[in-house]
Amino acid sequence: MRAAGAVILALAAAAAYAEQPKTPAEELAAAFADINHKVLDMAKDFPADKYDYKLRPEMRSFGAVIVHIASGNVFAAKAGRGEKVKWDELDPVNYKTKAQAVALLEKSIADATATLKSRPADSFHGSVEPWLDVIEHAGEHYGLLVAYYRANGMVPPALRQH
Secondary structure (H helix, E strand, O other): OHHHHHHHHHHHHHHHHHOOOOOHHHHHHHHHHHHHHHHHHHHHHOOHHHOOOOOOOOOOOHHHHHHHHHHHHHHHHHHHOOOOOOOOOOOHHHOOOHHHHHHHHHHHHHHHHHHHHHOOHHHHOOOOOOHHHHHHHHHHHHHHHHHHHHHOOOOOHHHOOO
């Protein structure tokens, strides 16, 4: 019985390895999709009446962090298309509701993903920018959003037992 379990485990590991991205373009696309999926799940899950919540008065609200992450995606999409771009922070005042912030984030993810997928795979052999910076940026703010959840006695979607 132990041998059968070991064989099943080895086959599962081999299948998981076979599904892993192989090229820099695939790895970037997978990392971008993963972090944005986690953030979007949080944006949709966090209660609308807590979108103005701040850990400290001088910090961004939960909703403002979502808009800030979307700003990174907008930057990546423009830079990825070869546009001359600087980081233009979207103003959270223009996204007053949860629905507006979620819609902005969804649009920014779709636009940046389309740009990322439109790039020739070999274009990433020379440089993975701006994608790597934006993925790291979103990851840092994902951690901050986890703190917002925990401070409100909540468990983030990606950390819940299923």
